[in-house]
Amino acid sequence: MSRLELPAIDATRAGLVLFVASIAFLYSPIFIRPPSGTFVFLELAVLFLLYALILIGLNLQFGHTGLVNFGPVAFFAVGGYAAAILTANDPYRAVGLGFAWPVGLVAGVLAAVALGVLLGFSTLKLRDDFLAIVTLAVAEIIHGLTITFRDITGGSIGLQNVPRPIADMTGGGGGAELFATIVVLGSVCLLAYGVFHRLSASPYGRVLRAIRADEQVTETLGKRVFRYKLVVFIYGAAIGGLAGALLVFYNGAASASFFTIDVTVIVWIGMLIGGAGSDRGVLGGLALIMGFQLLTRFFNDLLPFVTQDQFASIRLVLVGLLLMLVVKYRPEGIWGTAEELEVES
Amino acid sequence: MTLLAVDSLHRSFGSLVAVDDVSFEIEPGEVVGMIGPNGAGKTTTFNCVSGVLDSDAGTVTFDGEDVTNVPAYELARNGLVRTFQQTRELSTMTVEANVLLPTPAHPGERAWHAITRSEASQQREREAREQAMELLDVFDIRSKADEYAGTLSGGQRKLLELARALMLDPTMLMLDEPFAGVNPTLTTELVAHLESLNDDGLTLLIIEHELETLTDLVDRLIVLTDGRVLASGTPAEVTSNEEVIDAYLGN
Numbered sequence: 366m367s368r369l370e371l372p373a374i375d376a377t378r379a380g381l382v383l384f385v386a387s388i389a390f391l392y393s394p395i396f397i398r399p400p401s402g403t404f405v406f407l408e409l410a411v412l413f414l415l416y417a418l419i420l421i422g423l424n425l426q427f428g429h430t431g432l433v434n435f436g437p438v439a440f441f442a443v444g445g446y447a448a449a450i451l452t453a454n455d456p457y458r459a460v461g462l463g464f465a466w467p468v469g470l471v472a473g474v475l476a477a478v479a480l481g482v483l484l485g486f487s488t489l490k491l492r493d494d495f496l497a498i499v500t501l502a503v504a505e506i507i508h509g510l511t512i513t514f515r516d517i518t519g520g521s522i523g524l525q526n527v528p529r530p531i532a533d534m535t536g537g538g539g540g541a542e543l544f545a546t547i548v549v550l551g552s553v554c555l556l557a558y559g560v561f562h563r564l565s566a567s568p569y570g571r572v573l574r575a576i577r578a579d580e581q582v583t584e585t586l587g588k589r590v591f592r593y594k595l596v597v598f599i600y601g602a603a604i605g606g607l608a609g610a611l612l613v614f615y616n617g618a619a620s621a622s623f624f625t626i627d628v629t630v631i632v633w634i635g636m637l638i639g640g641a642g643s644d645r646g647v648l649g650g651l652a653l654i655m656g657f658q659l660l661t662r663f664f665n666d667l668l669p670f671v672t673q674d675q676f677a678s679i680r681l682v683l684v685g686l687l688l689m690l691v692v693k694y695r696p697e698g699i700w701g702t703a704e705e706l707e708v709e710s
Numbered sequence: 711m712t713l714l715a716v717d718s719l720h721r722s723f724g725s726l727v728a729v730d731d732v733s734f735e736i737e738p739g740e741v742v743g744m745i746g747p748n749g750a751g752k753t754t755t756f757n758c759v760s761g762v763l764d765s766d767a768g769t770v771t772f773d774g775e776d777v778t779n780v781p782a783y784e785l786a787r788n789g790l791v792r793t794f795q796q797t798r799e800l801s802t803m804t805v806e807a808n809v810l811l812p813t814p815a816h817p818g819e820r821a822w823h824a825i826t827r828s829e830a831s832q833q834r835e836r837e838a839r840e841q842a843m844e845l846l847d848v849f850d851i852r853s854k855a856d857e858y859a860g861t862l863s864g865g866q867r868k869l870l871e872l873a874r875a876l877m878l879d880p881t882m883l884m885l886d887e888p889f890a891g892v893n894p895t896l897t898t899e900l901v902a903h904l905e906s907l908n909d910d911g912l913t914l915l916i917i918e919h920e921l922e923t924l925t926d927l928v929d930r931l932i933v934l935t936d937g938r939v940l941a942s943g944t945p946a947e948v949t950s951n952e953e954v955i956d957a958y959l960g961n
């Protein structure tokens with residue numbers, strides 16, 4: 366169980382090919398309309414793919430380099446709002462500049478990168494735990510700002526009329542859009558996984574793991590530790606921003622409720638359950654935790670006397686229990702390597 | 711030309727003056743020992759010279775260049791490599807990865823080469839692996855190449871650190887108590903390794919507590935007490951120096 370065995374195809378190449386194919390699929394008149402009973406799964410799959418993007422960045426930051434980023438949702442939110450504000454047409458009580466969606470996509474990534482540069486430069490030279498505190502705080506501040514500055518962000522009502530490029534390019538309505546979204550996001554995700562895995566599996570990744578193990582030794586062996594930490598932090602920020610932009614282009618809206626601390630919690634738990642530092646394992650962990658949430662949702666339907674709110678808290682307790690079990694009996698995570706994470710199992 | 715020149719180095723921690731006006735010079739090809747009681751400032755001197763700590767005042771010149779407070783990675787790349795008093799193997803990485811890590815000028819450590827798996831990167835990795843295996847052979851830990859460094863014995867860790875430092879192809883090695891906690895057999899072995907490295911032109915500066923190990927190995931000794939250079943000279947000169955006997959050898 367120490368390794369999640371998948372066929373030995375190169376994810377980067379496969380991702381590229383699939384991405385091109387998915388764009389061709391979008392431009393073609395063909396569409397696939399899945400049965401409506403599957404929508405609940407497909408919607409969750411979209412969310413999984415977006416969270417997976419954030420997690421791919423987080424795993425490079427924490428799993429490989431040891432950077433404790435407790436605010437991945439901050440980059441997700443900044444990417445999402447930047448994309449939404451730049452592209453929305455006539456949003457209800459918010460700012461919408463009406464640019465074409467590619468402008469918003471690029472802006473979303475750049476805005477998240479800018480935040481990454483700012484936080485990276487100001488904290489990565491300080492003691493390790495500063496990053497954890499600062500990222501956690503910044504994520505909460507950003508969440509607060511999106512609610513307070515409602516003339517710009519639409520507050521808790523959100524920012525409507527954001528373009529939905531994938532839906533617009535897909536004929537056939539509802540389910541077909543969902544299917545096309547999954548095809549496109551799936552290929553983007555595979556490509557991102559492939560690229561980040563190439564980074565982590567190369568001499569580059571060796572430097573990152575050395576930094577995680579002992580920064581000072583790594584520095585005295587000739588590596589520019591701060592540069593690596595900064596760049597890795599920015600890569601994570603960029604992919605988080607990309608995920609945020611993709612989310613608003615899928616939803617056609619941005620709202621503070623998409624960008625809560627729950628996102629941070631889910632990707633962190635997915636990473637720890639799957640095994641930090643295992644590129645495939647963390648995605649397996651995310652799938653497990655999101656599958657678990659879906660499962661409990663069905664249970665909720667079976668128990669009509671429990672309200673949704675009550676059930677949400679029960680679910681949180683169950684997720685906490687699951688994490689405790691893993692930490693106790695398999696601290697390296699299901700697919701992680703104990704020796705690499707310095708835990709006794 | 712002098713290889714390493716340390717001039718009037720100062721470093722304090724709050725009110726404690728750990729290094730107080732330390733000056734010394736090391737010529738190419740020399741083996742120099744640095745001795746002194748606990749807390750004399752030996753490690754702090756190393757830290758300031760190697761860029762791990764910033765000094766408060768004084769200059770460090772290496773290979774004709776002023777390298778005072780130059781970042782540690784730059785010194786390592788320029789041929790001045792140090793080890794730490796406590797063994798600092800990267801226990802979460804394999805022995806091989808530990809030795810491969812310092813490989814200088816590795817294109818694969820740049821993102822673009824890593825992502826494209828460039829030929830230059832793969833070529834460099836092959837060369838580096840060959841060199842790493844040779845070093846592991848020399849230090850007799852090749853059979854451990856694929857094990858996590860955390861599984862090595864204390865002595866093997868010392869060997870690994872030395873092998874790792876040599877991957878940088880240094881002009882000068884600064885070793886902080888390389889024989890501490892090493893059994894006598896392995897100490898003899900380590901000394902032999904160091905002597906043969908010195909024969910090949912490597913300059914050595916070695917901190918040590920046990921004077922016996924050093925007297926045979928070194929050309930010269932520098933004695934530190936209370937952050938100051940108390941004496942300096944050949945082992946015979948130093949061990950007969952009254953002040954040194956009083957301050958250090960006497961007890």
Ligand SMILES: Nc1ncnc2c1ncn2[C@@H]1O[C@H](COP(=O)(O)OP(=O)(O)OP(=O)(O)O)[C@@H](O)[C@H]1O
Nearest residue numbers: 723726728746747748749750751752753754755795
């Ligand atoms: N980071 C630090 N912060 C505060 N004081 C320090 C620090 N590093 C060293 N010191 C103090 O500076 C003095 C010199 O310490 P140093 O480690 O250089 O001595 P040393 O000669 O290497 O001793 P040893 O033989 O025990 O290794 C000691 O009094 C030590 O407590």
Ligand SMILES: [Mg+2]
Nearest residue numbers: 752753754795
């Ligand atoms: Mg010391």
